[in-house]
Amino acid sequence: MPSLRHSQRVVGWFDMQRTVVAETNAPAAHAQAHRYTSPVVVFLVLTIVTAIEVALAVVPGIPHESVVPVLLALSFVKASLVALYYMHLRYEKPIYGLIFVAPAAFAVFLIAVLLT
Amino acid sequence: MNWLLKYSPMEQAPVLVGMGESASSAERAENEVQINRRLGFWLFLASELLIFCGLIGGFLVVKHYAATWPEHELGSILLASGNTFALLASSLTVVLGIDAIRARNQRNLVVFLLISALLGTVFLGGQAVEYKHFIGDLGHGFGDPFGTAFFILTGLHGLHVLVGVVWAIAVALRARRGAYTAANYTTVEMFGLYWHFVDLVWILIFTIVYLI
Numbered sequence: 001m002p003s004l005r006h007s008q009r010v011v012g013w014f015d016m017q018r019t020v021v022a023e024t025n026a027p028a029a030h031a032q033a034h035r036y037t038s039p040v041v042v043f044l045v046l047t048i049v050t051a052i053e054v055a056l057a058v059v060p061g062i063p064h065e066s067v068v069p070v071l072l073a074l075s076f077v078k079a080s081l082v083a084l085y086y087m088h089l090r091y092e093k094p095i096y097g098l099i100f101v102a103p104a105a106f107a108v109f110l111i112a113v114l115l116t
Numbered sequence: 117m118n119w120l121l122k123y124s125p126m127e128q129a130p131v132l133v134g135m136g137e138s139a140s141s142a143e144r145a146e147n148e149v150q151i152n153r154r155l156g157f158w159l160f161l162a163s164e165l166l167i168f169c170g171l172i173g174g175f176l177v178v179k180h181y182a183a184t185w186p187e188h189e190l191g192s193i194l195l196a197s198g199n200t201f202a203l204l205a206s207s208l209t210v211v212l213g214i215d216a217i218r219a220r221n222q223r224n225l226v227v228f229l230l231i232s233a234l235l236g237t238v239f240l241g242g243q244a245v246e247y248k249h250f251i252g253d254l255g256h257g258f259g260d261p262f263g264t265a266f267f268i269l270t271g272l273h274g275l276h277v278l279v280g281v282v283w284a285i286a287v288a289l290r291a292r293r294g295a296y297t298a299a300n301y302t303t304v305e306m307f308g309l310y311w312h313f314v315d316l317v318w319i320l321i322f323t324i325v326y327l328i
Contacts (some may be wrong), residue, residue, distance in 0.1 A: 039208055039211040039212065039215075040208065042208075043204060043205070043207070043208040046204050046319075047201065050200055050201070050204070050322075053323060053327060054193065054194075054197050054327070056327075057193065057326075057328075058190060058193060068328045071323050072323065072328065074323070075319055075320055075322075075324070078319045079316050079319050079320055082207065082312055082315055082316045082319065083312075083316060086207050086211055086308075086312040086315070087312045087316075096154075096155075096158050099155075099158050099159060099162050100158060100161060100165065102162070103162050103163070103166035103169060104166075106166070107165075107169030107173055108169070110169075110170075110173055111169075111173040111176055114176075114177045115176060115180055
C-alpha cells in the first residue's frame, strides 16, 4: 500500500488563501498543490453583494427597469461563487461542472423562449 | 474511470491523486466506489437544478402573463434578506465543519453541523412567518397566480431545507459516535454539496422572487 501524506496549512479562518498539499509515493501520481480562497472571505463577499442587491431594490429613486439586469448579474455572481468555492467546482474536473451547468443552460434557453 | 480522477482539497488522498501501481485490488475497488458515489451525487444535483430551473421559469412566465402582480412590502424583503443571511452563514459553517473533520476534529464537526441545522431552522421559521402573513393577512393562496407560483417554488425549496436540517442532525449524531475520520468523510461531503446546492438555489429565488 502506498504511504500517503495529506498535509494542510491553515493560518486562520480569516487568511485570504490557504495551501493544501497532497502527496503520495505512488509512481503514477505526483504531488500537486492548490491555493484556494478562505470560506470566510467567500461568505463576506456573498453577504456584501446581497446587501448591495437589497439596497438597489429598496432604495427609492433608482429606476426599477435599469436595476433588473444588475440584480440578475449579481445573483449569477453569487451563485457562481457558491458553486466554485463552496461546492469546490473550481478544483474539480470540468466534467462535474458540465454535468451541473448543462441543465441550467437548457432552462435559461427555455425561459428566454417562453418570455419572448 | 481514470478520467474522473483529479486532486481536490476536499477529497481523500487516495481519490485525489489516483492509485499507484502498488495499490491493492480492494483499494482500487473502494476508490472506484467513491468516484461513482460522487458522480452519482452530482447527477442527482443536476436533476434537482433542472427541477428548480423549471419552477423558476414557471414563476417568471406566470408573472409575465398575469393581469396583476403584488409588490413585495419592505418588511417581506427584509425578512427574506434575513433568511438569505441565515442560509449563507449555514453554508459557511458546513464548510468549516468539513475542514474540521479533515483536521481530525470530530467535536468541531458536530458543533458546526448543529449550528448549520439551527440556521436552517431559523430559515424555516422565517418562511413560516412569511407564509402566515401572505395567507392570513394578504389572502394569497393557490387560487391566484402569485400564490400558486410563489408557494410552489418557495415551498419546494423550504422542503429541501427541511430535509437538509434533518440530514445535518443525522450526520452530527453519527459524527458524535465517531463515524467519520479524516480519511473517511464522504457522507459529510455529500451532505455539504446538498446544503450548498440548497443555498445556491435560494440565491436565485431571492433575487427573482423578491427583488425584481
